[in-house]
Amino acid sequence: MFTPAPDPAAVDPLAESMAEAVQTSAAAFRLMLTISDAVRRAAQKQRQGQEEELAEPEKKLAPGWAADALRSLLDDRVLADLMSGEDWPAMAGQMGGLQKAGVDLTSILPQLSQAAKTVYQAVEANQARIQAAGTDRWAELALRRALALVRGRPFAAIDPQRYARAEPVVPEMVSAIADVAYELSSRRREAADYADALWAAHQGRLAAEENELLHRQIFLAHHGADEVDALREAAARLARINEGLGGGVDMEAETAQLLQMLLPRTAAVR
Structure with missing residues (x-):
């Protein structure tokens, strides 16, 4: 807090x-x-x-x-x-x-x-x-x-049978990493340093691939840098990630609205 x-x-x-x-x-x-x-x-x-x-x-x-x-x-x-x-x-x-x-x-x-x-x-x-x-x-x-x-999701490279009891603390660690990544990405994007904004968001995604708050930072940074093709690919990447979650989940409403605003002529992405 x-x-x-x-x-x-x-x-x-x-x-x-x-x-x-x-x-x-x-x-x-x-x-x-x-x-x-x-x-x-x-x-x-x-x-x-x-x-x-x-x-x-x-x-x-x-x-x-x-x-x-x-x-x-x-x-x-x-x-x-x-x-x-x-x-x-x-x-x-x-x-x-x-x-x-x-x-x-x-x-x-x-x-x-x-x-x-x-x-x-x-x-x-x-x-x-x-x-x-x-x-x-x-x-x-x-x-x-x-x-x-950050190199990836905490304990991802460790045998889960050996460290099963550590699993409850992983979400806390992932949340903390995502918070830091979001904060730095926001700061650099507001300063028009889109390369650093993307770096920070991507580092956070190493631990929290499905975190749409970080994906939205990536979309905004690509938009700010006028990288339309990269923005479309980033949106497609999130769609693929969501398809692999529990048989497929929809994007968060805020994410879908942001993409509609940034890419108004792009077909809706699940």
């Missing part, structure tokens, strides 16, 4: 960039923590035959303990964003699960928090540049670095 964006009319460009930095840093931390916990669960399943869960008293204490553990590592605004999310108890439980599994959190948490610190160090060092340029490419760099690590 992201912190709601402030009213643009009520803030200056730097304040708005700072708000986006908070959201970006929090999203990166969520993604890295989710991946770390998934690895922990898979390792326990492989070695012990089952995952080790927190006891109910531990679950109740986890949010307060996690906040104390992160207070000295994260910017106050990033920590506040994390704690305000509906997923905060689950995140705290992930941290508790890692510690209970023997993971040295005094070593791993600073690494997970470094992206957030880097963002704020960049802001402090470049306030004048950010105000003058009206851009926050430093935040986009953090998003790009996170997306560059």
Whole structure:
């Protein structure tokens, strides 16, 4: 859950960039923590035959303990964003699960928090540049670095029989990757950098091939770049993907409407 964006009319460009930095840093931390916990669960399943869960008293204490553990590592605004999310108890439980599994959190948490610190160090060092340029490419760099690590759907190359218990966390990981891809693709498309917008959306699709929000980003980027043939092929690709889902599914209404607007003379695509 992201912190709601402030009213643009009520803030200056730097304040708005700072708000986006908070959201970006929090999203990166969520993604890295989710991946770390998934690895922990898979390792326990492989070695012990089952995952080790927190006891109910531990679950109740986890949010307060996690906040104390992160207070000295994260910017106050990033920590506040994390704690305000509906997923905060689950995140705290992930941290508790890692510690209970023997993971040295005094070593791993600073690494997970470094992206957030880097963002704020960049802001402090470049306030004048950010105000003058009206851009926050430093935040986009953090998003790009996170997306560059994506190679496909999490655990897709692993024997599902060995890591069956890790499957419940895969949708969370896929959702986090798609969110980051959408955010970066939107930013670059709005800046008329259609090549980077396409790269970001395609990286997200490596993990979430059927995510139509990312497909819509691809359509808009091709349209912005005046790549009509590529847009038609992208629409056909989504149609093929949907045909292979559970015997065939229709495009989302928003996707179909967008294609009708971008390609008005194109026959409707299922």
